[in-house]
Amino acid sequence: MPEEDAIAVLEHVSVRYGSVAALDDVSLEIARGEILGVVGESGAGKSTLLNLLDAATHPTGGRVRIHGADPARMGGGEIRRLRRRIGMVFQSFNLLANRTVRQNVALPLKLQRAQDPALVAELLDYVGLADRAAHYPAQLSGGQQQRVAIARALVTRPGLILADEPTSSLDTRATEDVLELLASTRRDFGTTVVLVTHELDSVAAIADRAAVLEAGALRSVFPVARSAARGERDSYLAHAQRVLGA
């Protein structure tokens, strides 16, 4: 793919911690506007890959380019500006407990000494939580908290969202809601999404391609098959029957 079509490029990237190769000679291009699922067992290197894409870690070998630039060559100010163009979504939501939903969503703007109440309201509406703006995170379900976190990630209008096990602490229905929302951010905002998860079902539900990591090596990147059921919401009974093989 021409480099301008890629939102992030890894070329022969390695990350070593002493004798441990968290990532070993990984080359990967993430296309603008794609949903890439990154899967692998515990310790495979998924978090390390996300940390590289968030410019929080630099490679010990090879080269990373994000939004066309190499974070390893940037100073602190440039890295902060780059990271504003990247939204993070975490397994544990990472909302501030003592701030309202509205304040949580506005926080990334506040950190830039900016504000945009209309955008905050629009995003809360987008994630279906306009009526919860004045609530605190503890008053929301896990799925609702994750939707707030996605609104917060979108408030700086990032081109790239990095989602680290975003549905691993949610039940089936909330998982479907959050996955649907991540897929719709690509559709409505053109956002590229990197979805790191150990749940293959989640990747099957929304990803265009899957990248499989094993012991720090990128074993394969391949298109995700579209099943006939994809996109349709299972009833709880249908889901239980599918998983349990009834």
Ligand SMILES: Nc1ncnc2c1ncn2[C@@H]1O[C@H](COP(=O)(O)OP(=O)(O)OP(=O)(O)O)[C@@H](O)[C@H]1O
């Ligand atoms: N800061 C660090 N110092 C030393 N070793 C590290 C560090 N970070 C990661 N590692 C090692 O690198 C390897 C990859 O870790 P990583 O956290 O990227 O895996 P992961 O696929 O995200 O695992 P999990 O699903 O359990 O979060 C592991 O062997 C881990 O122990």
